[in-house]
Amino acid sequence: DSGVTQTPKHLITATGQRVTLRCSPRSGDLSVYWYQQSLDQGLQFLIQYYNGEERAKGNILERFSAQQFPDLHSELNLSSLELGDSALYFCASSVRRAETYEQYFGPGTRLTVT
Amino acid sequence: AQKITQTQPGMFVQEKEAVTLDCTYDTSDQSYGLFWYKQPSSGEMIFLIYQGSYDEQNATEGRYSLNFQKARKSANLVISASQLGDSAMYFCAMRDMTTDSWGKFQFGAGTQVVVTP
Numbered sequence: 400d401s402g403v404t405q406t407p408k409h410l411i412t413a414t415g416q417r418v419t420l421r422c423s424p425r426s427g428d429l430s431v432y433w434y435q436q437s438l439d440q441g442l443q444f445l446i447q448y449y450n451g452e453e454r455a456k457g458n459i460l461e462r463f464s465a466q467q468f469p470d471l472h473s474e475l476n477l478s479s480l481e482l483g484d485s486a487l488y489f490c491a492s493s494v495r496r497a498e499t500y501e502q503y504f505g506p507g508t509r510l511t512v513t
Numbered sequence: 514a515q516k517i518t519q520t521q522p523g524m525f526v527q528e529k530e531a532v533t534l535d536c537t538y539d540t541s542d543q544s545y546g547l548f549w550y551k552q553p554s555s556g557e558m559i560f561l562i563y564q565g566s567y568d569e570q571n572a573t574e575g576r577y578s579l580n581f582q583k584a585r586k587s588a589n590l591v592i593s594a595s596q597l598g599d600s601a602m603y604f605c606a607m608r609d610m611t612t613d614s615w616g617k618f619q620f621g622a623g624t625q626v627v628v629t630p
Contacts, residue, residue, distance in 0.1 A: 401557070432618070442604060442620040455617045489558060501548060502618070504558035 402426065403505035405490050411511045417478040420508045424471055424492030430454070431473040432493070432502060433465055437486040448473055480512045516540075517607055519621035526595050526628055533580070534590040534624045536605030542566075547588040548606040549579065551599075552623070558604075564588055592626075600628045 402425035412418055424431050433445040435458075444457035448467035459465075462480075467473040477484060487509050491502035516539040526532040538547065549561040564572045564579045572579040580589040588607075592599055605621040 401559075441622050444618050444620075447617070457617060487556065491558070501560045501563050503560060504550075506557050509556075 401503040401505065403490060403492050403503050405488075405505035405508050407508060408506065409509050409511075411513065412480060413513055414480055414482060416480050416512075417476065418480065418510065420475040420477070420488055420490075420510075422473045422475070422490030422492075422505055424473070424490075425494075425503055428492035428494045428503070429471065430493045431467055431471070432491040433459075433473070433475050434489040434491065434504075435486045436489060436507075437483075440486075442489075445475070477510070482512050485510055485512045517605055517619050517621035519605055519624050521624045522622070523625040523627070526592075526599075526626060528597060528628055528630050529594055531591060531593045532595055532626060534592070534603050534605075534626070536588045536590065536621060538586050538588060538605075538607050540586075540607065540609065542609040545607055545609045547579070547581070548608070548618075549577070549588075549590045550604045550606060550620075551601045552604065553601040561603075562590065595626075595628045597628050597630065600626060602626075 404423045406421045429450045432447045436442045445459040446465050447455040451467050462478050465475045487507045489507045490505045493502045518537045545566045547564045551559045562572050562574045562577045562579050564581045576593045578591045602623045602625050604623045608618045
């Protein structure tokens with residue numbers, strides 16, 4: 400158990416809908432990262448927050464947005480869903496320790512868009 | 514731009530044997546970190562080992578060691594004494610350590626390892 404929690408574990412929704420994925424980082428970790436893992440695209444970095452502020456942006460679509468709240472939990476909002484958005488969405492957290500910055504991943508949310 | 518290449522889509526290895534998973538990277542950054550993660554069939558991503566670009570010694574964590582060859586831009590993972598539980602997908606990843614973009618991780622396509630009895 401990495402200490403990172405993600406809810407829900409599974410989500411099935413229809414095209415055009417909007418969903419919110421939630422992540423709670425490990426205790427003490429200030430950084431939260433979101434990733435999308437699909438068969439054709441592999442593991443893609445979406446966005447990173449550090450102590451409530453956006454720090455880095457990857458291949459995140461404009462239909463997707465995220466935020467990190469004062470209690471450090473984060474939410475990833477996916478809107479106008481398309482079939483191609485079906486994927487496993489991971490949240491990871493890390494703490495700035497020495498120079499490693501290793502990430503600890505949550506169990507993921509499997510999103511199926513029908 | 515950074516790029517991570519894992520050329521081995523899949524490998525079979527016999528129990529108790531060692532296996533080397535290849536990873537090459539491309540970056541113009543001077544300061545970066547290299548990581549290996551394991552993803553079993555259950556789906557979770559497990560951090561295995563880290564190597565900093567300025568580290569002179571190869572990183573080791575138990576049965577995992579990272580063969581870091583900076584001039585060749587390679588960061589191969591060696592798993593010694595393979596166990597059945599090592600069967601999983603293995604990902605190589607890199608992040609640069611410059612202040613303005615230290616959040617960006619990039620992952621390779623992964624190598625599926627199957628350990629046979």
